[in-house]
Structures are given as structure tokens and as C-alpha cells.
Amino acid sequence: MSGPLRYPRWVSVLLSGLNPPQRDAVLHDDGPLLVLAGAGSGKTRVLTHRIARLIDERDVAPGSILAITFTNKAAAEMRQRLEGLVGPRVRAIWAATFHSACVRILRRDAPHVGYERNFAIFDASDQLRLIRRCLEDEDIDPKRVDPRSVLGWISDAKNRLLGPSEMDIDSFRDEQVVRIYNRYQNRLLANQAMDFDDLLRLTVQLLEGDAEVREHYQERFRHILVDEYQDTNHAQYRLVRVLGEPQRNVMVVGDDDQGIYSWRGADVANILDFERDYPDATVIALEQNYRSTGTILKAANAVVAHNPNRHPKALWTDRGDGGPIEIIECRDEREEARVVVGEVQRAVDDGDSLSDIAVFYRTNAQSRAVEDMLVRAAVPYQVIGGPKYYERAEVKDLLAYLRVAVNPNDEVSFGRMITSPKRGVGPGAVTRLSAYAVEMGLPLTDALADADRVEGLNPSQRRGFSALASVVAEIRSHARADVPVDRLVELAFEESGMRAMFEADGSAEAEGRIENLEELVRTGAEYMNRAEEPSLSGFLEEIALYADADAVDTGGGQVTLMTIHNAKGLEFDRVVIIGMEQNLFPHSRSETPEQLEEERRLCYVGITRARRRLILTHARTRSFFGGGRDYRMPSQFLAEIPEESVGGMGPAATSRHRPLPSDAADVVPGLATGDEVVHATFGEGVVTGVEQGGTLVLVRFIRDGRERRLIAGAAPMRKAASS
DNA sequence: CATAGCGGGTTTTTT
């Protein structure tokens, strides 16, 4: 029977098609809410529908909603979905990543924490340049102290909201690091620059330290929703906590099985501690999966169930089992790539789009072999991540002109600009200019115009500086006059002499660089079309906060290649995960049990991206950096997948016992291709052998990537058995 | 001051 409508009309729209826990989450009123959302359980739907409901039913002003997503792309998608539900009111909603939300706050209130509003954002390469200078100041040899590790320590400290003066000092090393940290921070400030961690840290400092500002934002944000909460770090946690007061309308959505960023300071404990901070929190679990086949889901569950430290839960689906998972042993990475091409062929035969196919791997370097094969097979593809477009030297060099025009204190960009192209000014001249700038209390860039007054410069150096001064001045005045950004990029390209430099070079490489920079001009034009209030600094900011995952093109009819980290939050009909091998996945650098668990969660994330078909490959040999071939063992995660879920090469491939490779049969007398082979670690090496009556007959013994023995003797199985 | 050539490190994942 159909009784009278119990809800107003919008309810049928917002609640139709939702399962009971999803409805509960959407209908939740005020107060803290924790949604434990398994993979593919429709959390984005819950988030968007809940926001729509807050606006429509609870009369919450769109401008008082802050929705935090993991990537800019996810934010854009959320906006798009919300637009369908609440129309143009979506414009007032803050949907952003933690970092971009912080920038937005800081662009307004940075003066409260000692920064100007036009501060620069330093990416990894800018940081590296700056930290090198700090090491230089401290007279520390960068070969003895790795600048990257120092940055790692500093980053860890910042994520825990610890300043240089709050660090524990237990050793000379600690003291050294703290001194560097101090210098680094001072230099950042002098540059009017923040690194990624500062964006979070200073925002927390701002909000916790300044009552007026704090109340302003607390007043403003009445509802806070955070996605991917399992991957928040301490600074982000504190940010949510302070913004959530006093209303405490905080909704967090996450899955402790999908925490894969602990190396970046993320703490899965945040999700578990939510109930401690908000004892009155409502907790809702979403366990029905709408994405994958039963077989894929079962495999994912089985793998992650091997993690001892987790909230037990089991995703389920009513979609039916679907086809088996395929585990394919390959001879090497080229054959792995052929498996990918084979799957592409199969998709084409089935009339499916190439956009439905994704290839995942543990490390970016693995994309190469697949790319080579796809090129040969004329298969269109996109690679997400890897060598970054915006971090290419020529792009950064050109951007340096624009950055310096916005922020004259940016010495890192100044240093780039000075040497590209070469104009006869080197370190010596810069030191003199810098001394003058300090003396006059001028930003380095502004001192350029006074080149005539700087002591000890030769005429060509003066000319070089003056030329630079006028380029920067021109960019700056055009920017003030709101000349379109693409015109500014073009201006910098021409007037800096970079185009002339590359044209004079004439090499194919220089041609490529010119194309890259022309692409940057087009990016500027595209930004002008899209941005609501375009500005040069807005453009630079977007670039700084741009993430690889933002570039994923889901409709372009091409195969998508990316690391599993980048695949978070995405889904594809067909997924191939390559390199399912010990020491690669799980990665060899994952040594502790905790790290192994994180690798396993990563595996879980990868598997659960697949809707319909999942192929896992591993290679017997693989070459790493052009060097010799390494013999490989299949990933332990493969053995954690239930045998009945696996088709293709069959269960043999799921254990450490697999058919003898045919190339081994050739060299081992008395062995047949059907014999079972065992891969095992033995001492520091990797053994490939054949089991015969409890004894391992050695076929190969590899150590340090080199083959030490080919066929020889035997060893008791017990000694060899380990992985 | 700029360049070419060499040696060393690099590959885990990234907002």
C-alpha cells in the first residue's frame, strides 16, 4: 500500500535509492557524526545529499558549509553534483581541499601570523633550493646531511604543529636539525613564502591564537564535512576541531582500511579518536558496496583481513559474483605490459571504452614498460603523476618571472629567473645586489632597478640586471592593469628571452620546451575562462596547489595509468595491477609491521577500484635501473586472495609453488616443465628451485641482483622456506 | 662567468 506522503517532496528526491544507514547519515541533524564508509559504499552520495538537505530542509546558508575533500578534482565533482541538487546556490559553498581552504583563509588573514597577503607557496623543488641554502649557512655538507631527509623531519614536525623551539633535543643531530629548521623557517618568512605544511600549520596557529579571527570563521562555518578522514594528519585534525567549535556540527567520513598516507603524517587514529573527542557522536557504518562484483569484494576483504590492527568489518554486495580474478605470472615487465595490451584488446572486442581501463602500480617508474607497449600498439593512454609538468625546469623558470612580479621577496624564484636565460650575471653579481638590497631594506627583486647604484658591478652585469628589472616591471604593471593571465605568461616568455634562447638552440629538446611553455600560455587562457575572479596570483596559486589526481580525464577514450595512491577515490570497470611482487608491493622500504599493514591497505584500495574485472600480474624477472635483472617472488598479498576467487592461470599462481618456467627447464637436466618451482629468500639472496622429496634443488641463486649459481646442489626445504 | 663532462645518487607513495 502507498500511504500518505510522510515527507515533503524533496525527501523523495534526496532519499530515494538510499539504503537505511545512508538515509540516517543524510537525515542526521546537528551534532558530530562519524561515517565509517567502506570502499564503494556511496559516501559521496551521502555527503552531497546531506549538504543538499541541510540547505533545503534545515535552511542552512550555503555559505556556512565547509566541505573538505582530498583533491581539487573531488571538490569540483562535488560541486557539480551539488549543483544538480541545489542549483546556483552551490556557488556559496566552500568545497575545497584542506590546503586550498587554508590558502583562502590566509589570503585574508595572513597578516595576523606575520605574512603579507601575497605570500608565495613553495613546492618541493622550491623547498629543496631553500633548504640547501640553509645548509650552506650552517656550513653543513649536503652530502653528509641529506637535504631531503631534513625536509622530511621538518615536515613531520610541522604536521605535529611543533615549531623549532618545541622540538625535543636528544642528540647533536637533533640540535643540528633544529638549527636548520630555525633557519629554514626564517628564510621562508623573509621570502614571504609558505610550504605546504605551513599552509595548515599557520592556519591552525591563526585560528587557535587569534580570538577575533577564530570567532569570525567559527561563526561563518556552521557545518563542516570532511571526506577521506582516515588520511588527515594532526594539523588537519586540529583545524577541524577548532573550526567545529562551538556548534560541533562536524561530519567526518572515512575508512580505516584505506589509510595510505601515514608516511605523510596522516594518522588513522584520528578516525578512531573521533569518538573520544566527541563522545556524543553518532556513528554510522556503510558496508554495502555498490561498485564491485562479489568476487572482487571477497578478495579485497580477504586481503585486508590479514591486518591485525583494524576495525573488523566486511563489505558485501548483492550484485552477484561476476567473473574470476586473474593472476598472471609474466616472464618480465614487457610481458606484463603485453597483458595490459591484451586487456585493452579484450575491452575493444567487448565494445567497451578505453576510459573504462586503468593500470595501477606501486611506483611511478613502472609505467614506462607499459607506456612503451601501448605506444607500439597505438593505444591512447594518459599517465597520472610521475614527472610533473609544473615542475619541469623550463616551466618553473618561466613561472619564476611571474612569481617574482607578485612577490618580490621570493629569492628562490629570483635565483631561477637570473639564470634563465643566461645574461652574464652569476653568483658574484647576485651577492653584491643582495648586499645592496639588505642595506637599503629592499626586496631583492626591487633592487634590480637600482643596478646602476650597486657597487662593484661591471657594465654587462648592470645591463643584465636592468633588463631583468624592466621585464619584471612590465609584467607587474600589466598584472595590476588586469591584463589576462595568458597574455602575461606570453609576455614573460617573449620578454625574458626564454623563447629566443630555445629557438637559438634549435634542438628537438628545445622544441619540446617551447611547446611546453606554449602549453603554459594555453593553461593561462583556460584559467581566464574558468576562474570567477581571475588574477595572476590566483593562477600561480592554482598551479601551486595543483595535484596530479586533478588531471584524471575520465571521458577521453584513453587508458589511464597511475600509482595506487593516485587511484584513491576513483573506480574503473577493468583494473590491471602490475608488479604484484615481494619487495615491490609490498615495497622493500616497508619494513615494520605497521608499514606492511599500510602496504596491504594500499593493495585493498587498488583492488576495490575495480568494478567488474581485475587482473593482477607479477613478473619472474624485472630490471630496475637499467642494470641487471632481478629475480622476483610473487607478492604475499596474492597468496592472501582466496583460491576460489581466482581464474586465469589458476591457483598455482597464488602460492609460492608454480609451474617451472620453461627457460629453467632448458638448463636444468632432469627437470620437466610440469615440475613445481619454489621461489624463496635464502640468506641475502633469492632462490629459484625445484622441490624434490623435501629437498630444494637449486636452479638459480641470485644475490645483489646478480646470478651467483646456476643449478648446483640442493638444500633442505626448511632452510630455504621463508619469504 | 658559462659550459661540458663526470660522478653519484636515485625510486615509494604526494597535498
Added chain:
DNA sequence: ACCCGCTATG
């Protein structure tokens, strides 16, 4: 295999 920084040389 490649990228990067350092050094010797012009």
C-alpha cells in the same frame, strides 16, 4: 638509465 650538482676548463 637518467637526472643533478660539482669541477675543471675556456
